[in-house]
Amino acid sequence: MSLLRYIDLIYLYVMTKRADILEFAVLGMLGDGPLHGYELRKRLDTVLGPFRTLSFGSLYPCLRRIEQRGLITQVTVTPAIDSNAPALSGKRARVVYALTGEGKEAFEHWVNEAGPEAWEDEGFAAHLAFFGRTEARVRVRILEGRRSRLEERVAMLRESMKRQRESVDAYTLELQNHGLDRAEHEVRWLNELITTERKNAEVAQQSSTA
Missing domain, CATH: 1.10.10.10 (Winged helix-like DNA-binding domain superfamily/Winged helix DNA-binding domain)
Structure with missing residues (x-):
């Protein structure tokens, strides 16, 4: 090919x-x-x-x-x-x-x-927008998949920055740092969402067995 x-x-x-x-x-x-x-x-x-x-x-x-x-x-x-408006209005x-x-x-x-499509940038945004209509177990799976994808991205960015630190200019380095900061921030945010989802699931289970 x-x-x-x-x-x-x-x-x-x-x-x-x-x-x-x-x-x-x-x-x-x-x-x-x-x-x-x-x-x-x-x-x-x-x-x-x-x-x-x-x-x-x-x-x-x-x-x-x-x-x-x-x-x-x-x-x-x-x-x-x-009914009071002119005929042509x-x-x-x-x-x-x-x-x-x-x-x-x-x-x-x-x-x-x-599936994996739900973990990528655009697919995740679309799924997240409709989480209110998504089953709880599926929400957790999507969030965990997205977190794994971001953790992979963070590791790749760190490795790339480590290799290129001496060969790129200051602006490129700042851009890479910005991308790393965004990815790390999203991982922390996803951790919070996953924790909340699991707590809600525990509360719902306790209520159903009470």
Whole structure:
């Protein structure tokens, strides 16, 4: 296999995973009720914003894909018109997207998966946004997986900085230090979340056996 072909395959794999995450996030957002495209994009930006820039050019193809699979449907909504308003002042009907029964089932299956994709930056952000709809045991598994991934990153950064300390300039070193600080901070934060989840599970178990 040529290097260019290998790079193409890696790119295709990454883009497919990103599309899957976007579909998951769309289904989750529509679980709260129908939304039109602009509002849906704004809400998705709050979930995926730290990890990607979402454009309508990527959102609408995603909506078409999941609509073709029967997971969402389009609904035309006509705003109520004030009877005292002039005849030509009525608002135009708008198309909103709504979750179907199949879409709800797909999201429930998706939200309780805890594979490696849920531990990466973008996948973790999407899963974390919907932790309120995720089973407790799955939440812990995702948090533990994310922590392991970050601990690996911390170890790699430390080793890289140790090897390159004498060969990189001060600005590159500061950038590496910043990345290390962020990763270490997230590991501490994850430790706190995992501890809280386990305590909550213990309380719930004690209540059920009381």
